[in-house]
Amino acid sequence: MTPEQRAAEFDAADPLAAYRERFTLPEGVIYLDGNSLGALPKATPAAVRCVVEHEWGEGLIRSWNSAGWFEAAGRIGGKIAPLIGAAPHEVIACDSTSVNLFKLIAAALQMRPGRKVILSEPGNFPTDLYMIAGLEQQGLAERRLAERDRLTDALDGDVALLLLTHVHYKTGAMHDMVALTRAAHEAGALVLWDLSHSTGALPVGLNAAQADFAVGCGYKYLCGGPGAPAFAFVAERHHASLKQPLTGWFGHAAPFAFSDDYASAPGIEQLLCGTSPVLGLAALEVGVELIAEIGVERLFQKSQALSEFFLASLKDHGVVLECVSPADSGARGSQLSFRHPQAYAICQALIARGVIGDFRDPDVLRLGFAPAYLSFADIAAAARHLAEVLANEEWQSDEFRQRAAVT
């Protein structure tokens, strides 16, 4: 059987096949970049239009109460919670992943007086590492990096926080959340998990691992739209003692008392800072609801099947490529990354054929298999395109080798 014939069988048996119709997917495109910007749910335009035209246009200021704008941040957080193994009152949707990292890194430093080290790994997603830099400039933090197999050794009595991305953005390699959280706690440190490349693609068990903090992205597998609000998790046991430095009015216990002195809200709302971004939250909520409806267990099963089928199809085509993602599909996120000196040009050649993946400096071709809306037929076609690009050496074209900014 050809990969295409097998794909037809897989698609016919796929329990998630019908969900593809709940997303807008452009004609002629095979979209393998849902790990960077998730596709548009078909219900989103109407939801956003309702907020803009009805709630804002007609309701005006009254909609803060009548349309539930005040509650949106916590309400959406509560809907994200089951995707990451948290309780609804432990999660809130707000700001960007970067800003939420700052809040929680700074909070950890305040909870571990005398310790200044934030431990992470080299090659972590840049913004995770960069958000330590601002606190270093302020004299509050000290960054320490250790390769992933040396992280446990690097957990000494100076470490306030272990900050890791659960699924690596470039390789898709997944950390052992339970073991690393335990090791950090044994060393007296707290743990902050960046779930940007996990949430909505695979089950995450924050409370099962006894994690302290987490952040994550709204615009990847949650399909919340470009630059969607992010989310943050704080384990309930820390709510009473938490002090985060972005002490804005939306995180106040009584914002409309307009008092001169800050007093933080008691629960997860203390993570709010400025006025909630209502339009962005409206789009995010649609994506979160759709992903939650499908369920992360089923999504992960399909994502594993998709990536294994892709590898098998490449093999059928005789393609030999260095895969830098873990060989075990249970140990990687919903992506496969391949190393090639011409990765950039290969990526461009694929895009010219309608196969949108992405490139990560310096030599990684990253293909994401967002399980909510991809079919096995997409995967078979993508594998064939990649085989042809390599067989024809299409990456030799100057057109594809000239670099521009990409996400």
Add this chain to the structure above:
Amino acid sequence: MTPEQRAAEFDAADPLAAYRERFTLPEGVIYLDGNSLGALPKATPAAVRCVVEHEWGEGLIRSWNSAGWFEAAGRIGGKIAPLIGAAPHEVIACDSTSVNLFKLIAAALQMRPGRKVILSEPGNFPTDLYMIAGLEQQGLAERRLAERDRLTDALDGDVALLLLTHVHYKTGAMHDMVALTRAAHEAGALVLWDLSHSTGALPVGLNAAQADFAVGCGYKYLCGGPGAPAFAFVAERHHASLKQPLTGWFGHAAPFAFSDDYASAPGIEQLLCGTSPVLGLAALEVGVELIAEIGVERLFQKSQALSEFFLASLKDHGVVLECVSPADSGARGSQLSFRHPQAYAICQALIARGVIGDFRDPDVLRLGFAPAYLSFADIAAAARHLAEVLANEEWQSDEFRQRAAVT
């Protein structure tokens, strides 16, 4: 002549009258709360729809380049600049007002080593005061408050930053930006102006005053939508030495090099932190363009005329109310605030009549005169409603005295 007859004459002669048609205003509502949430420009729904359905839905990840998403923050900042007397490369649209306050308060502290005091006034808008609290908790700042007539005296050698809201949110009183900026500089301090209640309602001259920093809100007079992205200004002379602590990947000199070490972008882009909120920026851009097209000089002229007409109409109706806004319309923002022990219930009684103003704790009725879309006929009608609410003592109704959260 009755107020209504005079209103008809004023409207006929109003050079801005036609702009009312560029906004959606609900039937039966007189909207005097544009200072809290600006009305919806009629062009906004199509612009947002284009971003959602075309740029996101069809363009997907490619739109970061092809649809100008990367440039949006700086492009919109450049369009806000002429409204506040700044150069285009000194302003950027990002995050919330609160988050931008944090960046610039912290930056000022780093630029004035040995000084820890942030000077402001009691009763400043809460989030301005609250954002100092987080830095106090971190041991980096010390808040000092002085009544507005004592601010200059309070500027001693410990003050790193004078942080004031240009137009007071509650009273509408306007600070003398030139004189206070000069006084702060003479004391060796920097100045950060919160322009939330100024921008889009009246001319602001940041560079004429040699201001150092400013922030402002996108959802009030700029009509950017609920929770719209805010903006920040840094005078060009500080770009090279600025260090702000929210060092996220969008503020990096080369975000897609994915290096482990932070290096800030050279210009105003160094204020960016996380991924830009594309939907919110799209709506904000429409509002900013429309307000810029009208022009802040003409807007301020009309706003003064509207508020003076309102006061004259109240007088015609024999209403006596304590006005806490400056009597000189040139010294106040686009609002009038009245003190009354039953301000909350009066506000509710007005809302029941379709006149939407707002209430500010404990006893202020705040009426905003957004000049871009209000007519003199609106003002005459609002004055008559207020006179009737007071004459009938409608605020005595239990229905109106029961309090709920309001913005």
